[in-house]
Amino acid sequence: MPSPRYTRENPQRLHLEAAKCTKCGKISFPPRLLCPNCKGKEFQKVQLADEGKIVTYTVVRVASRAFSMETPYVVGIVELNDGVRLTTQIVDCAPEDVTIGKPVKLVFRRVQQEGNSGILEYGYKCRLV
Amino acid sequence: MRDVAVIGVGMTKFGELWGKSLRDIFVEAALAAIADAKVDHIDSMYVGNMSSGLFVEQEHLGAVLADYLGMGPIPATKVESACASGGAAFRQAVLEVASGASDIVLAGGVEKMTDSFDATAVLATAADQEYEAYYGVTFPALYAMIANAHMHRYGTTREQLAMVAVKNHENGSKNPNAQFRSLITIDDVLNSAPVADPLRLLDCSPVTDGAAAVIVCPMEIARQYTNSPVKVIASSQASDTIALHSRDDVTTLRAVAKAAERAYSMAGLKPENIDLAEVHDCFTIAEIVVTEDLGFFEKGSGGKAVELGWTQREGGKIPINTSGGLKSKGHPVGATGIAQIIELYEQLTGRAGERQVKDAHIGLAQNMGGSGASCVIHILQSV
Numbered sequence: 001m002p003s004p005r006y007t008r009e010n011p012q013r014l015h016l017e018a019a020k021c022t023k024c025g026k027i028s029f030p031p032r033l034l035c036p037n038c039k040g041k042e043f044q045k046v047q048l049a050d051e052g053k054i055v056t057y058t059v060v061r062v063a064s065r066a067f068s069m070e071t072p073y074v075v076g077i078v079e080l081n082d083g084v085r086l087t088t089q090i091v092d093c094a095p096e097d098v099t100i101g102k103p104v105k106l107v108f109r110r111v112q113q114e115g116n117s118g119i120l121e122y123g124y125k126c127r128l129v
Numbered sequence: 130m131r132d133v134a135v136i137g138v139g140m141t142k143f144g145e146l147w148g149k150s151l152r153d154i155f156v157e158a159a160l161a162a163i164a165d166a167k168v169d170h171i172d173s174m175y176v177g178n179m180s181s182g183l184f185v186e187q188e189h190l191g192a193v194l195a196d197y198l199g200m201g202p203i204p205a206t207k208v209e210s211a212c213a214s215g216g217a218a219f220r221q222a223v224l225e226v227a228s229g230a231s232d233i234v235l236a237g238g239v240e241k242m243t244d245s246f247d248a249t250a251v252l253a254t255a256a257d258q259e260y261e262a263y264y265g266v267t268f269p270a271l272y273a274m275i276a277n278a279h280m281h282r283y284g285t286t287r288e289q290l291a292m293v294a295v296k297n298h299e300n301g302s303k304n305p306n307a308q309f310r311s312l313i314t315i316d317d318v319l320n321s322a323p324v325a326d327p328l329r330l331l332d333c334s335p336v337t338d339g340a341a342a343v344i345v346c347p348m349e350i351a352r353q354y355t356n357s358p359v360k361v362i363a364s365s366q367a368s369d370t371i372a373l374h375s376r377d378d379v380t381t382l383r384a385v386a387k388a389a390e391r392a393y394s395m396a397g398l399k400p401e402n403i404d405l406a407e408v409h410d411c412f413t414i415a416e417i418v419v420t421e422d423l424g425f426f427e428k429g430s431g432g433k434a435v436e437l438g439w440t441q442r443e444g445g446k447i448p449i450n451t452s453g454g455l456k457s458k459g460h461p462v463g464a465t466g467i468a469q470i471i472e473l474y475e476q477l478t479g480r481a482g483e484r485q486v487k488d489a490h491i492g493l494a495q496n497m498g499g500s501g502a503s504c505v506i507h508i509l510q511s512v
Contacts, residue, residue, distance in 0.1 A: 005259075009259060030259070030260060036370075055278070055374075055379065056274040056275070056277045056278040056281070056379055057274060057277060058270045058273035058274050058276075058277060058325045058326050058327075058328075059323075059325065059326040060265060060266075060267060060269075060270050060325050061322075061323040061324055061325060061326070062249070062267070062269070062322075062324045062325070063249070063265060063267060064247060064249040064250035064253055064262075064265075064267060065246075065247045065249075065250060066250065066265075067265040070265065073265060075264060075265055075266050075270055075274075076274065077274060077373065077374040077379065085374040085375065086260065086374055087257075087260060087261045087264055087266055087372065087373070087374045088264055089264055089265060095326070100277065100278070100281045111263065111264060111265075112263070121263075123263070123264065125264075
């Protein structure tokens with residue numbers, strides 16, 4: 001990944017920075033320039049809730065090259081307590097322990113590594129509570 | 130706007146075409162369509178293609194392919210909407226003819242996938258690269274998450290998913306252009322290699338090379354070229370959020386429902402008026418969800434409909450994917466939307482051979498990109 005992009009996305013990946021529309025209150029993650037709900041253009045910076053529940057998930061058995069050493073791994077869509085949904089890996093558990101509706105907590109983890117000596121790329125994953 | 134007709138079609142065999150290049154297969158399909166339509170020229174050309182830049186490191190496909198087709202000076206443009214690129218290219222051709230800007234337009238689609246070393250990564254670019262693919266999501270994973278949610282909410286079963294693949298292979302076994310013409314059983318699907326739970330290898334459309342092309346012209350001059358033109362009675366397109374997680378309900382594809390609503394309204398038809406449909410079964414669950422969102426079956430009952438045989442070619446309520454669908458015919462991404470139009474054309478003109486549906490007059494093609502973020506729908510009618 002080009003390093004400007006990695007740097008640019010750090011506030012979201014590392015600090016869960018989101019944008020709350022000052023007009024309608026909808027939280028956009030990642031932040032947007034235009035609120036998809038009311039077209040508002042003014043936002044307040046907020047941090048996402050770090051707990052939520054699993055909306056749906058899958059166990060990836062065949063991955064792209066970047067993740068092929070990690071299979072099988074669980075990815076899912078999580079709805080956080082503030083209503084925001086995001087896609088994340090569900091870690092520190094056996095795949096068979098994951099079910100729809102289970103509570104989870106976001107944690108800080110390494111996500112990818114660019115080659116053998118490239119930059120380490122961090123972000124959020126989640127674990128079962 | 131003028132009425133538009135399809136007057137000729139052509140495609141390559143779909144499969145692993147190691148000996149042929151992207152430009153070879155496109156020219157093969159385009160020449161076949163031009164010969165079928167008996168036109169002596171084309172005014173303009175659109176090429177549906179998802180990712181030639183990543184698959185074979187060649188962009189600027191409009192110019193490349195017009196050059197190799199010997200059509201040098203005509204306007205030629207690549208159209209990209211991920212896996213809906215072919216349908217979107219067809220739509221551009223239809224709109225160009227309808228507007229009066231051109232008379233004879235070629236709509237083609239092509240994808241050369243087997244030259245690539247990491248097709249999974251290329252296909253993942255149709256998802257949200259920054260907030261889905263970054264975390265290890267693959268395309269099968271996105272549809273697997275839809276499948277798990279659908280099974281959880283509606284009780285759709287693992288066997289019902291398999292039945293979609295079994296049916297489509299049976300249809301594809303009768304399609305000489307299909308990549309996989311083998312018959313398979315439910316057990317074959319359930320015992321195939323796991324890809325992203327609950328989806329297995331035989332739930333997934335394959336990596337395919339292939340090209341397809343059709344010729345469209347104004348309805349008023351169509352009979353100069355053929356005795357059996359097929360009229361385009363609706364063309365619609367809709368979009369949804371790029372990330373699956375941004376949607377309130379992951380068991381429905383809003384872009385499909387929205388495009389369908391527009392298409393039915395344009396054609397003055399209801400779902401029950403459709404005689405057969407080619408739908409985007411990139412994964413078995415996709416066919417189930419799409420047939421619900423097209424209004425063929427109640428929400429949540431798509432799995433049951435397959436189990437009851439309602440989507441079969443013979444004896445079904447509405448035959449779905451008589452060509453074999455993406456599953457059996459193959460899914461050369463950019464060519465898929467055009468190949469769907471070709472199947473409808475052949476069915477509506479009575480040229481579908483062993484897989485001919487009796488009394489087929491109105492057909493619907495549904496082509497989508499990503500996890501349903503783009504959807505293109507066309508309705509065709511024999512005249």
